[in-house]
Amino acid sequence: NLTQKLTQTFKNLRGQGRLSEENISEALREVRLALLEADVALPVVKDFIGRVKAKAMGEEVTRSLTPGQVFIKIVHDELVHLMGDHNDRLDLSARPPAVILLAGLQGSGKTTTSAKLALWLQEKEKKRVLLVSTDVYRPAAMEQLAHLGRDIGVDVYPTRANERPVDIARRALEEARRRNDDVLIVDTAGRLHIDSEMMAEAQELARAVNPVELLFVVDAMTGQDAVNTAKAFDAALPLTGVILTKTDGDARGGAALSVRAVTGKPIKFLGVGEKVRKGLEPFHPERMASRILGMGDIVSLVEQVQQEVDEDQARRMADKLRKGKGFDLEDFREQLRQLDRMGGMASLMDKLPGMGELPAEVQGQLQDNKQFRRLEAIINSMTAEERRHPDIIKASRRRRIALGSGTNVPEVNRLLKQFEQMQKMLKKMGKGKGGLSRLLGMN
Numbered sequence: 001n002l003t004q005k006l007t008q009t010f011k012n013l014r015g016q017g018r019l020s021e022e023n024i025s026e027a028l029r030e031v032r033l034a035l036l037e038a039d040v041a042l043p044v045v046k047d048f049i050g051r052v053k054a055k056a057m058g059e060e061v062t063r064s065l066t067p068g069q070v071f072i073k074i075v076h077d078e079l080v081h082l083m084g085d086h087n088d089r090l091d092l093s094a095r096p097p098a099v100i101l102l103a104g105l106q107g108s109g110k111t112t113t114s115a116k117l118a119l120w121l122q123e124k125e126k127k128r129v130l131l132v133s134t135d136v137y138r139p140a141a142m143e144q145l146a147h148l149g150r151d152i153g154v155d156v157y158p159t160r161a162n163e164r165p166v167d168i169a170r171r172a173l174e175e176a177r178r179r180n181d182d183v184l185i186v187d188t189a190g191r192l193h194i195d196s197e198m199m200a201e202a203q204e205l206a207r208a209v210n211p212v213e214l215l216f217v218v219d220a221m222t223g224q225d226a227v228n229t230a231k232a233f234d235a236a237l238p239l240t241g242v243i244l245t246k247t248d249g250d251a252r253g254g255a256a257l258s259v260r261a262v263t264g265k266p267i268k269f270l271g272v273g274e275k276v277r278k279g280l281e282p283f284h285p286e287r288m289a290s291r292i293l294g295m296g297d298i299v300s301l302v303e304q305v306q307q308e309v310d311e312d313q314a315r316r317m318a319d320k321l322r323k324g325k326g327f328d329l330e331d332f333r334e335q336l337r338q339l340d341r342m343g344g345m346a347s348l349m350d351k352l353p354g355m356g357e358l359p360a361e362v363q364g365q366l367q368d369n370k371q372f373r374r375l376e377a378i379i380n381s382m383t384a385e386e387r388r389h390p391d392i393i394k395a396s397r398r399r400r401i402a403l404g405s406g407t408n409v410p411e412v413n414r415l416l417k418q419f420e421q422m423q424k425m426l427k428k429m430g431k432g433k434g435g436l437s438r439l440l441g442m443n
């Protein structure tokens with residue numbers, strides 16, 4: 001899979017501190033190939049590669065990660081971003097009955113998806129739903145929906161042959177209103193290929209029932225064709241979203257990327273099986289990105305490390321020390337916050353170089369989250385002046401700070417003493433190579 005390939009590509013680069021044009025070009029080629037193999041449309045691929053490249057260039061590689069890991073994370077994040085960042089829910093905020101209209105080619109899965117959606121809304125959202133088919137061209141299509149409705153216990157508005165689709169939809173809407181339904185789902189007829197008659201009918205239906213959701217249903221297995229179909233439907237209809245069906249038959253997920261990119265409309269659900277029950281899932285860009293990359297937990301590892309060790313912060317502090325400016329209580333507080341963010345992560349603490357060199361007492365405190373917050377509270381209760389010049393904090397100020405932070409004077413004393421120790425140690429290690437200076441990102 002792609003993650004394995006990328007990891008392999010970066011194998012020889014381990015230890016390089018930065019991603020550069022040179023060391024990522026091979027990896028970008030792999031990504032490009034993988035996306036093309038996954039049937040992502042070429043312009044979408046090009047655009048994507050450009051964005052990943054721009055983002056990756058000069059990106060620093062955190063010491064506990066490899067360039068490959070950082071690169072994979074960038075690819076992953078861009079994929080997620082391209083697919084819309086988060087799950088877009090159905091918007092049913094209209095005055096009931098909210099109308100959902102499904103459009104798409106014949107065989108894309110509209111009828112099945114109508115039933116899946118009805119079941120979803122009924123079970124998960126506790127909505128009262130009415131289904132209606134406007135596919136008057138194939139009697140079997142109406143029968144199909146009636147049958148599915150019976151299976152899942154959702155009412156299907158009965159239609160007569162020889163009626164115009166628009167009339168059926170209008171009457172169904174009246175009926176839904178009369179019954180106080182929350183949602184009316186309108187299934188439409190499709191053709192095997194894009195044609196103007198089908199589009200005209202869908203447009204007329206949309207005008208007649210004014211849907212809050214006009215969803216384009218597209219078969220993920222149609223690959224490149226999905227892109228053209230999506231473009232045509234998006235141009236003809238005011239789509240509000242996309243449902244990508246038959247993703248159970250297409251492990252690659254390329255259509256999700258293309259369709260989203262060419263329409264700009266959110267993918268709201270995935271069809272994941274023929275069965276109405278369990279055949280529909282909300283679309284999560286995150287999951288689809290992982291699927292495309294085929295990776296395990298690299299991304300979460302990278303996120304963990306990047307979040308918990310705020311390297312910028314560490315570097316700024318290191319700079320300060322290097323320039324000979326004092327490490328003050330503001331810095332100490334910043335450090336506590338950082339360590340607090342790592343709280344509960346004993347395993348990560350072990351990985352941080354320098355931890356073992358801190359005095360045992362400080363180490364103990366740093367393992368203890370509650371203690372961090374108390375220390376932070378004490379520093380919060382100081383004035384900016386006091387934080388910068390701790391030596392002015394004499395007895396009366398200590399009492400005030402203890403009171404303000406809900407602690408007590410001995411605790412304030414202890415903090416100041418620890419701070420002093422830390423300051424001394426930093427001075428000693430300031431120009432050294434190991435230990436805390438490394439923790440602070442100084443080398």
Ligand code: GDP
Nearest residue numbers: 106107108109110111112245246271272273274
């Ligand atoms: P329509 O012509 O757009 O209404 O499409 P249908 O709902 O009749 O579906 C066409 C075929 O695709 C049927 O055999 C469905 O069972 C099948 N189908 C629909 N959605 C899915 C899906 O998510 N996964 C799989 N495997 N089959 C699906």
Ligand code: MG
Nearest residue numbers: 110111135141
């Ligand atoms: Mg149908």
